[in-house]
Amino acid sequence: MVPVSATTSSARTRLTPEQRREQLLDLGVRLLASRSLDELSIDLLAEEAGISRGLLYHYFGNKHDFHEAVVRRAADDLIAQTAPPAGGEPLERMSRSMAAYLEYVEANYEGYLSLVKGAAGGNPTLRLIYDEALGALTGRIFAEDAQGELIPDTPVTRLLVRGWAVMVEDMVLTWVADPAGSAVTREELLALIGGSLPTLVGALADPA
Amino acid sequence: MVPVSATTSSARTRLTPEQRREQLLDLGVRLLASRSLDELSIDLLAEEAGISRGLLYHYFGNKHDFHEAVVRRAADDLIAQTAPPAGGEPLERMSRSMAAYLEYVEANYEGYLSLVKGAAGGNPTLRLIYDEALGALTGRIFAEDAQGELIPDTPVTRLLVRGWAVMVEDMVLTWVADPAGSAVTREELLALIGGSLPTLVGALADPA
Numbered sequence: 001m002v003p004v005s006a007t008t009s010s011a012r013t014r015l016t017p018e019q020r021r022e023q024l025l026d027l028g029v030r031l032l033a034s035r036s037l038d039e040l041s042i043d044l045l046a047e048e049a050g051i052s053r054g055l056l057y058h059y060f061g062n063k064h065d066f067h068e069a070v071v072r073r074a075a076d077d078l079i080a081q082t083a084p085p086a087g088g089e090p091l092e093r094m095s096r097s098m099a100a101y102l103e104y105v106e107a108n109y110e111g112y113l114s115l116v117k118g119a120a121g122g123n124p125t126l127r128l129i130y131d132e133a134l135g136a137l138t139g140r141i142f143a144e145d146a147q148g149e150l151i152p153d154t155p156v157t158r159l160l161v162r163g164w165a166v167m168v169e170d171m172v173l174t175w176v177a178d179p180a181g182s183a184v185t186r187e188e189l190l191a192l193i194g195g196s197l198p199t200l201v202g203a204l205a206d207p208a
Numbered sequence: 209m210v211p212v213s214a215t216t217s218s219a220r221t222r223l224t225p226e227q228r229r230e231q232l233l234d235l236g237v238r239l240l241a242s243r244s245l246d247e248l249s250i251d252l253l254a255e256e257a258g259i260s261r262g263l264l265y266h267y268f269g270n271k272h273d274f275h276e277a278v279v280r281r282a283a284d285d286l287i288a289q290t291a292p293p294a295g296g297e298p299l300e301r302m303s304r305s306m307a308a309y310l311e312y313v314e315a316n317y318e319g320y321l322s323l324v325k326g327a328a329g330g331n332p333t334l335r336l337i338y339d340e341a342l343g344a345l346t347g348r349i350f351a352e353d354a355q356g357e358l359i360p361d362t363p364v365t366r367l368l369v370r371g372w373a374v375m376v377e378d379m380v381l382t383w384v385a386d387p388a389g390s391a392v393t394r395e396e397l398l399a400l401i402g403g404s405l406p407t408l409v410g411a412l413a414d415p416a
Binding site for chain 2: 116117118120121122123155156159160162163164166167168170171174175182183184188189191192195196199200203204
């Protein structure tokens with residue numbers, strides 16, 4: 001980890017409080033990439049940022065609010081980084097988005113896993129952020145295809161796309177935890193996560 | 209809830225300690241159907257069984273061991289109840305198994321949800337039982353098709369079947385939580401969960 005105290009202390013005179021808070025959030029997200037939320041303490045952030053705990057409490061109120069802000073930022077990053085490219089064929093755009101999702105989970109495994117586990121385990125704040133992120137990611141699929149050319153927007157396909165997203169999350173988390181042990185190559189995984197939704201929709205979107 | 213104290217107290221003279229323990233486990237599983245694990249206390253079981261807390265501790269040691277035994281029994285019930293019929297066409301057998309799974313979740317929603325949430329949230333005991341049950345349910349799919357006629361047994365299909373099982377779980381839990389609100393009919397849900405695996409395997413089992 002590169003100490004950031006030198007840059008942050010010189011920057012402190014130039015940044016507005018809001019900019020300073022954003023900078024601390026970015027640092028929190030970087031720290032979260034390789035550790036769980038439980039391991040991300042105010043003390044650690046203070047040490048890495050080279051500022052006092054008291055100043056952090058000034059920016060974030062308490063540990064809970066700090067965690068919520070960091071996880072929300074991490075979820076926003078996930079949504080932004082997995083945005084499909086603006087143009088191109090639908091399947092190619094989905095493949096690119098899926099590859100970006102895999103890269104995000106690889107780069108942020110510990111923090112992402114702790115969000116998924118916390119949300120599934122019933123933490124209300126993490127549940128809310130997780131559901132918002134899942135809603136944004138799956139909602140984007142329908143928004144991108146507003147004419148319903150690929151996926152008709154029905155209650156059945158909404159349930160299916162949500163289930164598919166959870167399947168992809170499980171396959172990616174399982175694979176990233178132990179790529180070698182899984183005996184599945186990266187290309188095979190990408191084929192699974194990129195091909196599964198078109199396959200499911202093609203066969204099951206129309207119940208008739 | 210039907211009081212069972214009358215039957216259990218008369219039965220107490222006839223049953224072996226092991227039979228008695230099994231009977232208490234069955235009661236625990238029934239109580240768990242409509243409440244979370246957190247709500248299933250030794251006190252409640254003692255009251256429903258019409259016996260003393262002390263006697264329950266004699267059978268189960270402590271609350272943790274009691275919960276573990278009840279959840280393990282519930283998972284065994286799930287595996288038994290979702291066993292496909294012995295004969296018939298593969299797709300029909302899978303449909304029957306999927307319908308049984310839906311019925312199990314409907315009948316045991318609260319307890320099943322608390323197992324899924326507890327496992328996902330990182331409770332080590334629940335995680336172990338959940339993983340064993342998931343392994344049994346997905347392993348059965350491969351064992352039933354030992355010749356690999358429907359699903360070749362490869363690392364890719366193992367990852368895919370696991371992901372599919374998690375997808376089915378999510379769709380069923382989402383639907384059972386609010387069938388009317390989902391605007392998806394029971395038949396549509398059954399078509400999704402029964403048709404998804406053959407569809408995925410047909411399209412994605414062979415990466416070439």
